[in-house]
Amino acid sequence: MAYEVKEENSKDGRKVLRISKESLLELMGDIKGSGYDSLSLISTVDFRDRIEVVYHLTNSRTEEMLAIKSETRDSRMPSVTSLFESANWDEREQYDMMGIIFEGHPDLKRILLPEGWVGYPLRKDYDLSKVQYVNMDDEGNDRVSFDPGDGW
């Protein structure tokens, strides 16, 4: 193996592998080959100086679960959509909420919030006091602005 994996246990006794983001794709490929065939979810935690990205995988035969943790300091991560189709919407959600750019994602755009939203709500430095309004333009598309406009 060309990469370095640190093994640890989480608080609930689940096996956790810690890996640098450069070797993430390689490890995920090997893990998928060893029977973990379903990517359950991708979560991100903002620790202000770095963002931790956590992948939970399920083995459909043994029904075991495994967590892989990686971290990024420049908000960029390699995309795992080439390995798991379910990463498509998960990565879009994390891009939407946490502003992580997944490199190699086929269609990285916001999924829950409308295009044009300013900021990433789940970041710890997101300003909750600034209210943004969603209106509809003449074409029927969502338009986001800080100005309430008509209809509010």
Next chain:
Amino acid sequence: MENKGLKEKYIELNMGPQHPSTHGVLRLKLLLDGETVKNVEPVIGYLHRNAEKICELDFYCDALIYFDRMDYVGAMNMEVGYLEAAEKLLNIEPPERVVWIRTVMAELNRLASHLVWAGAFGLDLGMLTPFFYVFEQREKILDLFTEICGSRQETNYMSIGGVYQDFNDKIIYKIKEFTKQFPKKLDEVYNLLAKNDIFISRTKNVGILEPEVALDYGVTGPMLRASGVPYDVRKAEPYLAYDRVNFDIPISKGKDVLARFVVRFEEMRQSVKIINQAIDKIPDGPYFNPKARKSLMLRLRGEGDVYARTESPKGEFGVYLVGDGSVKPYRVHVRSPSFKNLSILPYLSKDVLIADMVAISGSIDLVFGEVDR
């Protein structure tokens, strides 16, 4: 405006967000060739209120009401999912009586959720009658909930380390009365739908989902089991009292919409079995953990991270909870099963008729409180 729609090969059509058969606020951008669907793009987020962020701003015990409002037809299962994670993080063990009470409540709510699905699915296919039959039964479950916790749907019944109200003999009697009459009524609804030729022809061999594809897309719950994969968190990683009751995991090899219908009805029969066993096994004892009594509730502190998975009526419901040692959660992330199950709709709806696409999207069992969070 010039009308050039008929000259072009493909027509773009918006379905929703206020379409009656989209089960809430789903908007589908369809690309149509005549009546054949060429491409579907689901647009979601109309019900988004970022519950995860709101949970970060509140105490651990306050997050529960936002979980209630995720899957609003299966609120008990959402509460169980959050509490599985929170109790592990905060090191609070619920007493034995609570474990059994929660099992009964979660299964009752699973019945209610599947009943709503059956009614709405009939409506999708143009059958109004089953809707009334299932809502009669669901109303009985909601009456039980009113009796136990004071509200019908968004119950807010469970708390960290316990439940808010204890069971009494009257409740136990009423639940037994309910489960006694329920299987017969369930068969009635089943026959209404499954013995109808039109229903069979509209669901059989429609929306075939191969197990490998389902796993690749992260599909779980009855959708996955209807494709022949026996994955159920209640067996895979038992929580509550599921390792101490006797029940089966119904699977089907049909892989189509009809298989999902059959699996959900069989699951309801298994739920009745679980309730009947659990209701007799509820031991005496306290109904909350004194370490998490009301005066101490706001002082609970947790550190580290946990991921808890539970089987909600829609599929695998996961909660990833991170604590930093303060009284508020540092990060809450929810794996909502409907969100993952919806992501397969574009794959399943390639080159099918619009009417079949409605059947397929109906069979997913979407609840938008949970998809949009």
